[in-house]
Structure formats: C-alpha cells, structure tokens
Amino acid sequence: MANPMQQFEVKTIGPKIEIGNFDVSFTNSSLFMVITVVIISMFFVISTQKKSLVPSRLQLLSEMAYEFVAKMIAETAGSKARPFFPFILTLFLFILFSNMIGMIPYSFTTTSHIIVTFTLAFFIFIGVTVIGFVKHGLGYLKLFVPSGVPIVLLPIIVVIEIISYLSRPISLSVRLFANMMAGHTMLKVFGGFVISLGLVGGWLPLGFSVALTGLEILVAFLQAYVFAILTCIYLNDAINLHH
Amino acid sequence: MFRSLLIIFFSSTAAYAAEDGGMPQLDPESWLPQIFWLIITFGILYYVILKIVFPRLSESIEQRNDYVSDLIDEAKKLSEQTEQINKEYNDFILKSKNDAKEIIQNGKNNFQTEFDKKKTQLNEKINNISKKSEEEIKIFKNNSINQINIIAYQVTNDLLTELSLINDVDKNKIQEKIDEISKKKIGDLN
Numbered sequence A: 001m002a003n004p005m006q007q008f009e010v011k012t013i014g015p016k017i018e019i020g021n022f023d024v025s026f027t028n029s030s031l032f033m034v035i036t037v038v039i040i041s042m043f044f045v046i047s048t049q050k051k052s053l054v055p056s057r058l059q060l061l062s063e064m065a066y067e068f069v070a071k072m073i074a075e076t077a078g079s080k081a082r083p084f085f086p087f088i089l090t091l092f093l094f095i096l097f098s099n100m101i102g103m104i105p106y107s108f109t110t111t112s113h114i115i116v117t118f119t120l121a122f123f124i125f126i127g128v129t130v131i132g133f134v135k136h137g138l139g140y141l142k143l144f145v146p147s148g149v150p151i152v153l154l155p156i157i158v159v160i161e162i163i164s165y166l167s168r169p170i171s172l173s174v175r176l177f178a179n180m181m182a183g184h185t186m187l188k189v190f191g192g193f194v195i196s197l198g199l200v201g202g203w204l205p206l207g208f209s210v211a212l213t214g215l216e217i218l219v220a221f222l223q224a225y226v227f228a229i230l231t232c233i234y235l236n237d238a239i240n241l242h243h
Numbered sequence B: 001m002f003r004s005l006l007i008i009f010f011s012s013t014a015a016y017a018a019e020d021g022g023m024p025q026l027d028p029e030s031w032l033p034q035i036f037w038l039i040i041t042f043g044i045l046y047y048v049i050l051k052i053v054f055p056r057l058s059e060s061i062e063q064r065n066d067y068v069s070d071l072i073d074e075a076k077k078l079s080e081q082t083e084q085i086n087k088e089y090n091d092f093i094l095k096s097k098n099d100a101k102e103i104i105q106n107g108k109n110n111f112q113t114e115f116d117k118k119k120t121q122l123n124e125k126i127n128n129i130s131k132k133s134e135e136e137i138k139i140f141k142n143n144s145i146n147q148i149n150i151i152a153y154q155v156t157n158d159l160l161t162e163l164s165l166i167n168d169v170d171k172n173k174i175q176e177k178i179d180e181i182s183k184k185k186i187g188d189l190n
Helices: A028-047 A059-076 A079-102 A116-143 A154-166 A168-201 A203-240 B002-009 B013-020 B028-162 B172-190
Strands: none
Touching: A028 A079, A028 B028, A059 A203, A059 B028, A079 A116, A079 A203, A116 A154, A116 A168, A116 A203, A116 B028, A154 A168, A154 B002, A154 B013, A168 A203, A168 B172, A203 B013, B028 B172
8 A cells, every 4th residue: 555644745846946055945845835826816816807896706706705704804803903804815815725726636735734834823923923012012911811810820820821822833733734634644545445445345435535535625624714713813812902 | 053953853753754654744854945935935925915816806895885885875865755755645645635525515515505595595585476476466356356346336237227227226225235245255255
C-alpha cells in the first residue's frame, strides 16, 4: 500500500531560488497557492465586472460570499470591525478555496501543512494583539482579568487567561491543519483498501471513500468558516474589550 | 540565524520526518519556502480583494439596497396616498348619502305642504261653489214660488172670467187664498 503521508510531501519545482541565505524555492505547495489566488481573483474580478442591479448568476455567487462574510463579522465583532472586512474576506476565501482545491485528486492541499496555517494564525494573533493595545493601551490587559471573579482566585484565573490567549494561534492553526491532514490521510487509506481488496472486497471501502469525500467537502467549508469566525471573535476582543 | 535556530529546535521532528511514514509537515526544510510563498500569494489576493473586489461588491450591494429602500419609501408614500384617497372617497359617499336623505326629506315635506295647501284651496272653492249654488237655488225657489203664485192667480182669474164668475168673487180673496194654498203646498214641499 502506498504511504498515505506521501501526498503531503513538498517538492521543489524548477530551480532552487535563494534570497540571501534563505531557500525560497517554488514548490508544489507554492504552485497550489498561486492556483488558489488566481482562481479566486479571476472568479471575483470577472463576476463583479458588470455591476447590474439584478445580478447575474456569477455576480450573485460573489455577492453571496460577500454577504456571508459581512454577516459573520457583523454578528461576532459588530460594526467597528468593518475596516477589517477585506482581510477576513481574503482569509475566508483563501482557506476555503485551498481546502476545496485540495479535494481534487492528485492536487495538493496547502492548508494541510501546519506551517501555512500557523503563519496565518500567528499573523492574526500579532495583528489582534497590536489592534488591542492601539485601541485600549494598557487597558487591553483587562482582557486577562475577567469581571466578577473572587480576588483569591484571580492569580490563577489570570495565568489561565494568559495561557489561553497565547495558545490561540496554536489551537487555531492546529485545528485547520489537523482536520485537513486527517481527512486526506483517511481518504488515501480507504483508497488503498479499495485497491488491495480488489474486485471482491473493494466495494465497501469504495462506498466509504465516496461518503468520506462528501464529509471532507463539508469539513473543508466548515474549517474555513471556523477559522474566519474565530478570527472575528478574537478581533471582537481586541476592538470591543468586554470580558 | 533564524533558519539555524529553527533547524536546531526541530531537529528531532526533522529526523522523524525523514523516516518513511513520518509527517512531511514537520520537515523544517520545507517551511521557509511555504511561508515566503504564502505571504506573497496571500498578499496579492488581499490586494486584489481590497482594491478591486471589495469596492465593486460593496458598491453594487449598496446601490441595490439604496434602490430597494427607495422603492420601499415610494411604496409607503403611495400606500399613504391611497389610504387618504380612500378616506376621502368614503367621506364623499357618506356625505352624498346624507345629502340624498335630506333632499328626499325636503321633497316629502314640500310635497306635503303643497298638498295640504291645494287641499284647503279646493275645499274652500267647493264650499264657495256650494254656498253660491244654495243661494241661487234659494233665490230661484223664491222666484219660482212668486211666479207660480202669479201664474196661479192669472189662471184662476182667467178661469173665473171665462166662467163669468169674476164679479161674484172678490179679487183680493182669490189672492189671499192662492197665497194660503201655495204657502201650505210649499210648506209640504219643504
């Protein structure tokens, strides 16, 4: 049976590129990031070209995506988070399309790599922290002191709050990466069963494969949504600060 | 510096990744290119969305919302106008009904007065005519009695003359007798 982890291998495409001492070669991962960005850009630029009053099908799709994200931000972070809308939209679309493109056989899922999801999550973590301190100054530290907690418990609670705040980028990135990796590994394993059991016993794992593919498409959407909505919630803490 | 730190930190995982069946995700060799290309591609996408997609979408959605809210406002205004007109119409109908009732009532009243007036006039006329007739009858009756008396006297006179008895009878007595008979007869008639 083929190694189910093989699909996650990063291979350099073309010549090795180095900036200074750093290796920044173009890889299959980079290729799929580029494909994701090109598809999203093309879809949205083309679909929004004609701003008709009664939208065409493509325009309707792009407007649905826009309103989906707009509603998500408005419900979790309120109207003050409006300036961050393009970023959240980019984040949601990037993860969603990466996950969905990853569902195509023989493609590469960029979000199944911890370093990709961690970079995104870490960037959000830093950004949210900076926004929090810029908006509230040192008052942002009140985030770690929940109101209504007995003074005796306060030292413990504050430590727990700080740890949970610092673990945000890790939980955010691991959730997405682990989901994508687990799903793709499972699909590969069941695919392997189909081949090894052959015509006689291969039908059962084949059925599972089909069902799992449906599930994985759901997970692909759900994880993009969760990532975006958690970002909104963190943003809400930074902007509105009520704990 | 950064890279060497990473390599030292994750050397154990890197060793694990190198084995068959390990996780390629934990191979630090592949991290830097991924971070680099992620920043570039994500940056480009963010720029495209910020500068092109977001303004276009928000504009078209806002335009549509404006248009829809304009239509709603207009619909509200028209509905208010309709209500106003409807109210005026109902008021007009009610007023017309009342007017019609009043006109009918007035007509009835006028007719009654006119009828009563005409009735009285006619009654008066009838009374007058009957009074006049009665008087005329009375006069005629009186006249007739006189005429009859005269004729009776004349006839009696002529009769007596024919029979050559006139000189035996006092003329005044004849007159008296005729008057007496006539009075008696008329008294019987009356």
